[in-house]
Amino acid sequence: MDLLKLKGTPRQVGRDFGEAYRDGFRFLNELAHTVASERPHWLGELPVLAEALRTYLPRFWDELVGMSEGSGLSLDDQLLNHRYGLQAEAGCTNVAFLDVPSGPIFGKNLDLQPNPVWPFIIRWVKYENGDEIVHTTWVGDIMARETCMNMHGLTVGGSSVGSVFQQSLDHPSIDASIYSMICSCRSTPEAIRFIQRHAHFGKGYNFVLVDAQGEGVVLECACPLVQVRRREPGEDAIFCTNIYKLPALLRADRRTPEGRRYSELRYDYLTRKLFEERMPRTVEQMQALLSAHGADGGLCRPINEGDYSRTRFSIVALPAERQLWLADGRPCDVPFERYI
Amino acid sequence: MKMPLLKLQGTPREVGRQYGEACREGFRAWSESSGRMVRDERWERDVAALRASISQLYPRFWDELVGVAEGTGLSIEQVVANHRRTLSAAYLAEGCCTNIALNGPDGPVFGKNLDLSPNPEMQYVIRDVTYENGQGMIHSCVVGEVTSRDTCMNVHGLTLGGSSVGSVFQQSIHNPPIEVALYEMLCTCAEVEEAIRFLQRYPYVGKGYNLVLADAKGAAVVLEAASPLIQVRRRAEGEDAIFCTNTYKLPALLEADLRPPHGKMYSEKRWNYLQRKVWRERVPRTVEQMKALLSAYGPDGGLCRPIDPDDESKTRMSIVTLPAKREFWVADGVPAFYPYERVK
Numbered sequence: 001m002d003l004l005k006l007k008g009t010p011r012q013v014g015r016d017f018g019e020a021y022r023d024g025f026r027f028l029n030e031l032a033h034t035v036a037s038e039r040p041h042w043l044g045e046l047p048v049l050a051e052a053l054r055t056y057l058p059r060f061w062d063e064l065v066g067m068s069e070g071s072g073l074s075l076d077d078q079l080l081n082h083r084y085g086l087q088a089e090a091g092c093t094n095v096a097f098l099d100v101p102s103g104p105i106f107g108k109n110l111d112l113q114p115n116p117v118w119p120f121i122i123r124w125v126k127y128e129n130g131d132e133i134v135h136t137t138w139v140g141d142i143m144a145r146e147t148c149m150n151m152h153g154l155t156v157g158g159s160s161v162g163s164v165f166q167q168s169l170d171h172p173s174i175d176a177s178i179y180s181m182i183c184s185c186r187s188t189p190e191a192i193r194f195i196q197r198h199a200h201f202g203k204g205y206n207f208v209l210v211d212a213q214g215e216g217v218v219l220e221c222a223c224p225l226v227q228v229r230r231r232e233p234g235e236d237a238i239f240c241t242n243i244y245k246l247p248a249l250l251r252a253d254r255r256t257p258e259g260r261r262y263s264e265l266r267y268d269y270l271t272r273k274l275f276e277e278r279m280p281r282t283v284e285q286m287q288a289l290l291s292a293h294g295a296d297g298g299l300c301r302p303i304n305e306g307d308y309s310r311t312r313f314s315i316v317a318l319p320a321e322r323q324l325w326l327a328d329g330r331p332c333d334v335p336f337e338r339y340i
Numbered sequence: 341m342k343m344p345l346l347k348l349q350g351t352p353r354e355v356g357r358q359y360g361e362a363c364r365e366g367f368r369a370w371s372e373s374s375g376r377m378v379r380d381e382r383w384e385r386d387v388a389a390l391r392a393s394i395s396q397l398y399p400r401f402w403d404e405l406v407g408v409a410e411g412t413g414l415s416i417e418q419v420v421a422n423h424r425r426t427l428s429a430a431y432l433a434e435g436c437c438t439n440i441a442l443n444g445p446d447g448p449v450f451g452k453n454l455d456l457s458p459n460p461e462m463q464y465v466i467r468d469v470t471y472e473n474g475q476g477m478i479h480s481c482v483v484g485e486v487t488s489r490d491t492c493m494n495v496h497g498l499t500l501g502g503s504s505v506g507s508v509f510q511q512s513i514h515n516p517p518i519e520v521a522l523y524e525m526l527c528t529c530a531e532v533e534e535a536i537r538f539l540q541r542y543p544y545v546g547k548g549y550n551l552v553l554a555d556a557k558g559a560a561v562v563l564e565a566a567s568p569l570i571q572v573r574r575r576a577e578g579e580d581a582i583f584c585t586n587t588y589k590l591p592a593l594l595e596a597d598l599r600p601p602h603g604k605m606y607s608e609k610r611w612n613y614l615q616r617k618v619w620r621e622r623v624p625r626t627v628e629q630m631k632a633l634l635s636a637y638g639p640d641g642g643l644c645r646p647i648d649p650d651d652e653s654k655t656r657m658s659i660v661t662l663p664a665k666r667e668f669w670v671a672d673g674v675p676a677f678y679p680y681e682r683v684k
Contacts, residue, residue, distance in 0.1 A: 164592040166571050168540045196512045199543045199568070224543070225569050227510050248508040248596065 001136075001313065001328045003339055007126040014063035014142075017123065018070025021139045024119050025071035025081070028140025031117070032077075032084035046079045048169040049201075056172040056198060057180045063142060071140075081141045086173055086202050089113075091242055091259060091309045092146075093266050093299045094157035094208035095289065096216040097281035099236035103320025104214040107286040108147050108157040109331065110136070111301045111309045120146075120313065122326070122339055131183045134324055134340050136315065144179035145205060149340075152186040153212030153319030159240050162254025163204030163222040174202030174223050188215040192228055199224035204254065206240035212320045220244045222252040236281065237274045241267045262307055269297035283316060283325075290314045291331040300332045341672040341681050343480075343657070349470040356404035356486070359467065360411020363483045366463050367412040367422075370484025373461060374425045375418075386427070387420045389513040394420070397516050397542070398524050404486055422484045426519050427546060435504035436603060436653050437490075438610050438643045439552035440583040440633065441560035442618075444625030447664035448558045451630040452491045452501040453675065454480065455645045455653045464490075464657065466670065466683055475527050478668050478684045480659065488523040489549060493684075496530035497556030497663035503584050506598025507548030507566040518546030518567050532559040536572055543568030548598065550584035556663040564588045566596045580625060581618045585610045606651055613641035627660060634658045635675040644676045 004020060006013045018025055036042045053061040068078040091111040098104050112118075118138045126132045135148035145158035156178060177200055185191040188211045202223040210216035218229040218240045229246050231238045242263035243253045255263060273279050273289060291314070292298030301309040314331035317324045324340040346362055348355045360367060377383070395402040405423075409416045440451045456462070463483040470476040479492035489502035500522060521539055529535040532555045546567040554560035562573040562584045573590050575582045586607035587597045599607060614633070623629045635658070636642030645653040658675035661668050668684035 165569060166592075168537070170537060170540060193512070193514060196515065196543065196568075199540065199570075224540075225509060226543075248510075251595075252592065 001326065002121040003124060004121050005124045007128075009128045010059045010063035011066035013125055013127065014066025014068075015070035018067040018072070020070075021121070022071050024139030025067070025073055028081050028084070028118070028138065029073055029077050032080045035084055035087075036080060042080065042083050043076075045169050046076050046083065049083060049173070050075075050079055052170055052172045052201070053176055057176050059183070060142070060176045060180050067142070082173065082175070085138070085141045085143060086175060088118075090160045091262065091301070092157070092159040093239070093241050093270075093290075094159055094206070095237065095239040095270060095286065096208050096210040097237050097286065098210065098214045098216045098231065100214070100281045103212065103318060104210050104216060105281065105283055105286050106155045106157065106208065106210055106317040106319060107290050108208075108315045109290050109299050109301070109311045110146055110313050110315075112312045114308065114310045116312060124340065127183070133182055135182070136313070142179055143175060144182050145175055145207070147315045147317065148179070148182045149317050149319060149322070149324055150182050150185075151322070153322055154182060154185055154187065154191060154209070155211075155317050155319045156182055156207050156209050157315070158205040158207045159242050161204045161206055161222070161242050161244060163225075164252050164254065165222055165225060167201050167224050168199070169201055171199045171201040171224055174200040174205065174221055178207065187211045187213065188217060192217065192219070195219060195221075196226050200226065204252075206242070206244065208238060208240055210319060218245075220246050220249050222249050235275065239267070239270045239274070243267075258308070262303065262309065265297060265303060266299050269299065272297075283318070286316050287331065287336055290316070293332060300330055341670055341683065343670070343672045344465045345468060345683055346465050347468045349472075351472045352400045352404035353407035353410075355469055355471065356407020357411040359486070360408040360414075362411075363465060364412050366483030367408070367414060370422055370482070371414055371418045374422050374484075377425060383421070383424065386424050386513050387417055390424055390517060391416070391420050393514060393516045394520055398520050400527065401486070401520050401524055408486065423517065423519070426485065426487065427517065435502075436586050436606065436645075437501070437503040438583070438585050438614075438634075439501035439503055439550070440614065440630065441499075441552050441554040441581065442625040442630060443558045443560070443580040446627065447662060448554050448556065448560065449625065449627055449630050450493075450499045450501065450552065450554050450661040450663060451634050452552075452659045453634050453643050453645070453655045454490055454657050454659070456656045457652065458654045460656060468684060471527070477526050479526075480657065480670070485519075486523060487519045488526045489519055489551070491659045491661070492526050493661045493663060493666065493668055494526045495666070497666055498526060498529055498531065498535060499554045499661050499663045500526060500551055501659070502549045502551045503586050505548045505550050505566070505586050505588060507569075508596050508598060509566060509568060511545045511568050512543070513545055515543045515545045515568055518544035518549070518565055522551070531555045531557065532561055536561065536563070539563065540570050544570070548596075550586070550588065552582065552584055554663055562589075564590050564593050566593050583611075583614050583618070587611070602652070606647070606653065609641060609647060610643050613643065616641075627662065630660055631675065631680060634660070637676060644674060
């Protein structure tokens with residue numbers, strides 16, 4: 001997977017990103033137009049989406065404008081790429097070990113359909129104001145929801161869930177807010193306060209959020225709502241799959257029965273491994289968890305023959321040490337390599 | 341009508357000052373009562389957070405609170421603490437109202453019963469406010485607060501009436517209070533859709549309400565405000581009425597209330613009574629029929645509390661408004677026994 005280093009103002013960063021991956025931006029835009037042809041309301045929504053981003057998240061908006069300039073896409077087409085990303089489905093797992101003496105350990109599997117066409121890269125961005133982040137994103141838009149760690153070690157990783165609640169396009173997109181949160185916050189409490197400032201537009205996610213001090217939560221973002229799931233007393237880890245676990249949100253997802261079943265399989269596997277078998281909280285064990293599949297369960301997809309999802313890549317991050325390791329494929333087949 | 345009718349006008353600060361001066365003793369009593377609820381540091385932190393969000397996001401409302409402080413002689417912290425009280429769990433038990441909007445031959449008709457526990461501590465006034473910018477409203481209000489949630493109609497006929505519900509969702513004290521947002525919505529919006537968009541701008545802190553929102557053109561919805569969420573329940577196509585009691589009805593919010601079982605039971609009784617009268621018996625959509633609905637109680641059911649001997653609530657007042665004609669009628673007591681008087 002490419003590691004793209006970018007620096008400058010948001011507009012410069014966006015322009016450099018767009019120029020470096022012009023073909024990829026156009027490819028994603030073709031996919032977005034194909035999906036939009038079945039959702040004609042999308043095109044009419046773009047001005048409202050733009051206004052919300054401009055109003056609430058102006059630096060994100062500037063980067064979007066820069067991407068449009070660099071890629072040669074019109075601003076509407078760039079916005080359509082962002083709109084497309086707001087509904088893209090995935091089935092990921094995110095885990096954080098919190099009370100490790102050397103610092104927290106974050107792990108994530110990004111799970112997609114068997115033959116996804118989306119190209120991914122890693123962006124390492126140094127903004128002109130001193131903010132610095134490293135994150136995986138698909139080419140054609142800015143994503144922080146997959147995996148993102150900033151210079152302070154604040155790390156986030158998301159799992160798609162969906163939301164049954166009504167939403168308003170007047171709200172900023174949750175994806176843009178998560179990116180802006182990671183760009184500007186240092187710690188988990190600060191990030192929670194940031195993300196709770198607004199109601200959000202988007203499909204609904206669980207996010208593991210952990211900082212360098214080991215404070216970790218799951219943001220259960222049933223858009224427009226953001227709720228916080230904290231670890232129970234005595235627990236030293238937190239994780240999420242594809243359904244909400246807060247009592248108030250137990251029926252707020254939009255998973256299919258099949259998706260729900262595999263979400264629960266992975267959640268139950270983690271509960272057993274972490275809180276019953278109490279496996280060690282080490283990097284090696286995190287990698288083993290992310291790579292496990294088969295009769296005993298696991299997180300690496302397909303977990304078994306009935307599982308239709310496939311792990312696209314796997315990430316382990318060490319927030320206190322600002323390290324990011326990536327297995328560019330199924331982690332049971334491909335080794336983790338250090339990127340940062 | 342025994343309840344005071346205050347005519348207030350000017351800038352928000354002048355209006356607040358006039359209100360504070362006119363109800364100084366009531367404000368002080370409410371503040372002392374609120375002060376007894378101050379038990380920990382969290383309350384002080386909450387007041388500071390409320391002060392920040394209100395002054396930043398709703399500067400005109402903040403000016404009115406400053407005016408109230410000047411008029412009453414209370415500190416601004418005490419005035420904000422009164423507002424903090426509306427967020428407390430104990431306050432939740434106080435309200436169990438019914439709100440209805442009908443579209444009839446004479447235009448939209450709004451009706452509301454304000455139901456409380458039998459011996460409520462609250463004193464009420466009717467405020468008829470004309471602001472210097474041409475906006476204005478008439479609303480019932482607890483002395484000690486500036487709120488529009490009970491019943492409020494503005495100069496455009498936009499009318500709001502709230503029923504307490506509660507909310508199971510986590511909230512952040514750093515979000516603006518729903519009560520302030522509702523008041524500002526009535527101060528700035530003319531129609532239902534504009535008001536919805538205004539209200540959906542932020543997530544809120546607050547106890548959670550159902551709010552019938554109706555305008556002079558006959559548009560009406562129920563805002564199911566399970567703070568911090570704002571969701572909108574709309575009439576089905578062809579329907580000419582909408583109403584709410586004390587539980588949410590949107591499928592996504594069916595378990596999001598905080599009503600105790602007894603409160604939920606009486607909420608459902610009133611809801612089912614309205615379903616029967618409005619949809620099956622199809623009572624006429626007239627002012628007279630609205631008053632009859634609000635005054636009904638007994639074996640056939642009704643809305644006027646107590647509905648039956650086991651009902652622990654009591655209707656404190658009943659209000660009927662005609663948004664298109666800007667008429668505001670109040671029965672200052674149980675509407676089965678007190679006449680409606682026109683105050684606007």
